[in-house]
Structure formats: structure tokens, C-alpha cells
Amino acid sequence: MGLLELNRLMSMRQRRRHRKIQSRSMSIASPAKRKGSLGQQDDNPQARKRRKYSLPDLPKDIWHDILSLLSLSDVARAGCVSHTFLSSWRSHPNLTLSKETLGLTGNACGQDELAQIFTNGVDCIMKKHSGGLKTFQLNYCGSFSDTSHLNRWLDIAVTPGIEEVKLSMPIGCNAVYYDFPCSVLFSGSGTHSIRRLHLSRCAFHPTAGLGCLTRLHLSQVHITGDELGHLLSNSLAMEELTLHGCDNIIRLKISCLVHRFKCLSVFDCTALQVIENKAPNVCLVRVDGALEERLVGDLSQVKELQMLDYYECGVVHYACSKLPFIMPNLETLGLSSAGEMLSTPILAVKFLYLKKLRIDLNDGQMGGFSPAYDYFSLAYFLDACPVVERFVLSVSQTRVKHELISDGDSNMRQMLGHRHCNLKNVRIMGFCSAKSMVELTCHILENATSLERLTLDAMYDNSSYGDADRSCVGKKGECNPKSRSIIMHARKGLWAIRKYVMEKVPSTVQLSVKKLCKRCHKIK
Structure with a gap:
């Protein structure tokens, strides 16, 4: 809160106090007398100066209430110019x-x-x-x-x-x-x-x-x-x-x-x-590492789980295999893994109440991405969440090890019988030209009958950008630094979006494709 807000509060307090005084007053000065008083003050430069610079005559408790709403630095500045403010500063x-x-x-x-x-x-x-x-x-x-x-x-x-x-x-x-x-x-x-x-x-x-x-x-x-x-x-x-x-x-x-x-x-x-x-x-648990190794007791009432471990591999596979039995009432699930060696399995038990699913795959620490990992297998995870509404997939890779989709490739896999009827919002960060990732995206477009918005970002970045070009958003006027190989993979990812994804987007779905920064993501 700055000085403008302080002035507003002061004005409000003054108006309220004046109304109380007027309502309690038993006599009102005549217009002529008031006019003469004003005229005398206007003729006196010192009076005009006091009226301009002096503080309103408010009780101390009101000043304390006003200054308690300000930040500490603003109160300290105010205390340097007024004894009234100084006493309030000392009781902030x-x-x-x-x-x-x-x-x-x-x-x-x-x-x-x-x-x-x-x-x-x-x-x-x-x-x-x-x-x-x-x-x-x-x-x-x-x-x-x-x-x-x-x-x-x-x-x-x-x-x-x-x-x-x-x-x-x-x-x-x-x-x-x-x-x-x-x-x-x-x-x-x-x-x-x-x-x-x-x-x-x-x-x-x-x-x-x-x-x-x-x-x-x-x-x-x-x-x-x-x-x-x-x-x-x-x-x-x-x-x-x-x-x-x-x-x-x-x-x-x-x-x-x-x-x-x-x-x-x-x-x-x-x-x-x-x-x-x-x-x-x-009802809310945030941990690193596998649950069974550390947390014991009845966890069936837990509704939100965040398993955040950038050093542990296989977190997604573990979640699919174990969590439906440990936490059957989950509504929100966030998973972070240093890499997946095994593809997502077909789930034997469904997450009947899961509405928000976020999966963050990051090989920056362990380099645990296996070329055999199949992004398309995440469709099994979505199929096991019949009421899921929001799905976020973040993939950070120093290099793409998977089979890349090629120009003219029409041999795209499908999963028949899968319907994601409640899925409304999908966001994929770090979208690459891996064939299995393109297949997963097309699968969602074809089977998420209630989909409203699809956001694709070829650059892994948790910063919030607009729907079009990036602008240099860092404190130094530039985006987070990226290596030449990452920028090249991002460009290939954008090519794959234009080539294979855009044509499959229904008219009812709002597609947002994050573009690269024209200044920071140039190949030099």
C-alpha cells in the first residue's frame, strides 16, 4: 500500500469523523460568520500553509489503524516526517x-x-x-x-x-x-x-x-x-x-x-x-520418494498427493501400480520423476475421484529417460481417471532419445475404446517431436469429447507466458538460457505441431501454441 492508499484512508476517516461531529453539534455557525472566518484564513499566508501541510487532527488509535495497513518500509518513511507517524511506527x-x-x-x-x-x-x-x-x-x-x-x-x-x-x-x-x-x-x-x-x-x-x-x-x-x-x-x-x-x-x-x-x-x-x-x-500429503517406504497408517482419506522427487526414477510407474490401493479417494495428484525406465502400465484399479493430474518428467539430474519409454502409454493413466478434468504434462530433456516422427509418417497408433469424457483442459510443456508424444496428443484430441483448451509449449518452462510470442521476461531482460540442442528440439516440436496436430483440433477446442522468443531462442 502506497501514499495514494494512505491519502484515501485518511480522507475516509476524516469524513466519518466530521459527520459524527456535525450530528452531535447543538448549534451551527451562521453562513456569514463562516464566510468571514474563511476570508480571514485566506488572507493569512501562514494559515494557508498550515492548512496545506498539517496533518488531520485524528485520534491516535485511528492513526494506528491506518498505519497498520501499510508495509513496514512505508511506515518507517512516514515516521521520519511526523511525530504522530513515529508513535504509530513504534507500535506497528x-x-x-x-x-x-x-x-x-x-x-x-x-x-x-x-x-x-x-x-x-x-x-x-x-x-x-x-x-x-x-x-x-x-x-x-x-x-x-x-x-x-x-x-x-x-x-x-x-x-x-x-x-x-x-x-x-x-x-x-x-x-x-x-x-x-x-x-x-x-x-x-x-x-x-x-x-x-x-x-x-x-x-x-x-x-x-x-x-x-x-x-x-x-x-x-x-x-x-x-x-x-x-x-x-x-x-x-x-x-x-x-x-x-x-x-x-x-x-x-x-x-x-x-x-x-x-x-x-x-x-x-x-x-x-x-x-x-x-x-x-x-487430506494433503507432499513427499519425496515412494510412499510405502516411509509413510504408514490409514491414508484412504487423502484427497491431494504431491510426490516431488527430481532424483527418484520410476515415480509414475509406482503411482499407477500402488496408489489406487493406498489412496483410493485422491482428487488431485502431482508426480515429479527423474525419468521413467518402464512405460505406464494398464491400471488394474481406477482413480474414481481424480480430477487434476500433473506429471513432471525431468532428466536434468539423473538422465533417467529410457528410449523405450512410451509417452503414448500415458493414455492408460488417463483412461484410469474417468472424471479427470485437467491434465498437465511437463517434460524436460537435455536431448530427445525417442523415435522421432518423420515427414509423411502416417502410421499413428490408436487406442480404441478409450473415452475421456470429462477432460477439459490439457497443457503439455516441453513438447518434442518424439513420435509417441505426437500420438498421445492426437489421441487426446480424438477421444476427449469435452475438451475446451489445449496448450502446447515446445520449450520446458514453468513461467507464465501469453498465448503468442515470448518476450524477454527475466530480470535481466532475457529468457532463461537454453542450449543449442534444446532450441533445435523445440523448433522440431513446433514443426510437429503444425504438421500433425493442428489439423486434428476440433473447432470447439481453443489451441494455444507457445512460440519461441525471437531474441533469445535464435540459433547462433
Whole structure:
């Protein structure tokens, strides 16, 4: 929110206050008297100057309400020009402290000096703040060797009414450098109000539960499975847990007492062997790796699953073979695989409720694409999803190893008896000239009777582009760099679209073909 929005809010507050004053007034000045008063003010330059530059005479609580809607940087600027704004700045309910908010980006001083400037700046802000915080976010960039002031800042921040605490230690900081003081959470008044806790690159050893805690995000945090399990079982309002890079957790138990628990995300926890889930209402799971090897318990109630692993091969084959039995009620499924050695099998059991399917095949890490993998076999997956409405296929390949379609090739395979009656939106990124991919696309066009939109992009890129030419969208005025071979494959993919796909698009289907950037995707 900028100064324009601030002026609007000020005007609204003024009008409301003036209406109240007028309605309560018992006498109204005569028109002549008012006119004379105005005339006298107009004749006085100093009065005109005060009327032009002075702030409206509003109660402090109204100013606090207005400024609480502004960003921290805007409030700080306002505090430099007015004592009224300064008092509101010192009671701002949302503090986000980082190098960016303190204006230290691009600073020419050394790391030690930068750390000292950051520490002094945050210390000054925290000492002068009057309390009453709702959210406190600190991206620390001070010295690793001296973190004593962090405890003092947290003591000031975690007061009655606080709802969110987010602490992020610097990248490269080992978790042993800072032990988060659990006393500020479990013995203070903030215990009864904190709802969201996000910790990165520190040690955390909770000894009790947090009654109002709904979201817990731990990234590269030193915590054991027993400590985390004890915290969860005593935080009955918990709804969402995210673990990333927490390498000291070997076994995690989620208690059946946590009835509100809905979302579980676990990534890159290398030592984690088993997650024993007894929470009855988990509906969203995000994991890396195969489910059966790590997650145990009743998962039949799960409605959304994201299996995101760019180092694991065969994720799609695993999903087809196992998931209909483990999670029969899935409505949304996202799969990321480092490559598929085996083609998609015919599914013995269908996903009866699956509406959104996304498959991301990426050989950038493992190079796991087998020339024998058949994109056309994904039609079996679609056939096993009778109510699927949206299908997204993303393929990232450093080189296409499959049989390429050739000019005049008319020997296209078909799957008779397959109908995808509910499929409405299909998007394929990284469309190449592999014959099996062209066959899959033509199969969808011929058998998706409710198809409304087909989007084809010969370049693998998750950025959002318009329907026509790309424009240089990067921060440096250019697209993400691509190798010569990738650009060549993209051009062949566009040729295959024009040659074999466009003629099969029904008039009821909106076709969008993403073109290459005229500037960045030239062959030099």
C-alpha cells in the first residue's frame, strides 16, 4: 500500500469523523460568520500553509489503524516526517526485519561490518517498539558467534496477542549455532496466541505443546522425532506440518488426538525412515520418494498427493501400480520423476475421484529417460481417471532419445475404446517431436469429447507466458538460457505441431501454441 492508499484512508476517516461531529453539534455557525472566518484564513499566508501541510487532527488509535495497513518500509518513511507517524511506527503490529527492509542491500561494507550494522539497527527498533505485535519475522544476517541479542529480541516480540513468529538464520549457518529459546513460547503469555511458527537453520527442542499452533514449518532444524512427536500430540489445534532438511528425525509419530491435522509436507529429511500417521483427517500429503517406504497408517482419506522427487526414477510407474490401493479417494495428484525406465502400465484399479493430474518428467539430474519409454502409454493413466478434468504434462530433456516422427509418417497408433469424457483442459510443456508424444496428443484430441483448451509449449518452462510470442521476461531482460540442442528440439516440436496436430483440433477446442522468443531462442 502506497501514499495514494494512505491519502484515501485518511480522507475516509476524516469524513466519518466530521459527520459524527456535525450530528452531535447543538448549534451551527451562521453562513456569514463562516464566510468571514474563511476570508480571514485566506488572507493569512501562514494559515494557508498550515492548512496545506498539517496533518488531520485524528485520534491516535485511528492513526494506528491506518498505519497498520501499510508495509513496514512505508511506515518507517512516514515516521521520519511526523511525530504522530513515529508513535504509530513504534507500535506497528507487523515487523519484518531483514537486510532488504533495513535498506542494506548492495552495501559496500564487509560482512563483519554489515552484520554489526544489521544488529544495531534491529536492536534499536526492538528497544523502541511498544509491543503488541501480531507477526514477527526476522531474517537474521548478524554474526554467528554472537547471538545473545536474539533471545532479547524474541522476549520483546513474543507478547500476548502474537500470532506468527518466523526466524530464519543465514544460509550456511549450522543448526548448532543458535538454540531457539523455547521458554519464550512455553512459559510466556504468547503461548496462548501463537498460531504459526516458522524456523530455519537453528536448533529447536520443545518440551510442551502450543494450544493455538496451527502451522509449523521447520527447515534445516535440529530436532528429534520424539521431540517433534511430543509437540504435535500436545498441540491439538495443529493443521499443517512442513519439514525440510531436518536430518535428525529418524521416526515421526503423528498422534490420533490431532483431529484438525490436514496437511503433511516432508522433503529432504535424509535420516527419516518412518512416518507413523494416526491423524484421522489428513487430506494433503507432499513427499519425496515412494510412499510405502516411509509413510504408514490409514491414508484412504487423502484427497491431494504431491510426490516431488527430481532424483527418484520410476515415480509414475509406482503411482499407477500402488496408489489406487493406498489412496483410493485422491482428487488431485502431482508426480515429479527423474525419468521413467518402464512405460505406464494398464491400471488394474481406477482413480474414481481424480480430477487434476500433473506429471513432471525431468532428466536434468539423473538422465533417467529410457528410449523405450512410451509417452503414448500415458493414455492408460488417463483412461484410469474417468472424471479427470485437467491434465498437465511437463517434460524436460537435455536431448530427445525417442523415435522421432518423420515427414509423411502416417502410421499413428490408436487406442480404441478409450473415452475421456470429462477432460477439459490439457497443457503439455516441453513438447518434442518424439513420435509417441505426437500420438498421445492426437489421441487426446480424438477421444476427449469435452475438451475446451489445449496448450502446447515446445520449450520446458514453468513461467507464465501469453498465448503468442515470448518476450524477454527475466530480470535481466532475457529468457532463461537454453542450449543449442534444446532450441533445435523445440523448433522440431513446433514443426510437429503444425504438421500433425493442428489439423486434428476440433473447432470447439481453443489451441494455444507457445512460440519461441525471437531474441533469445535464435540459433547462433
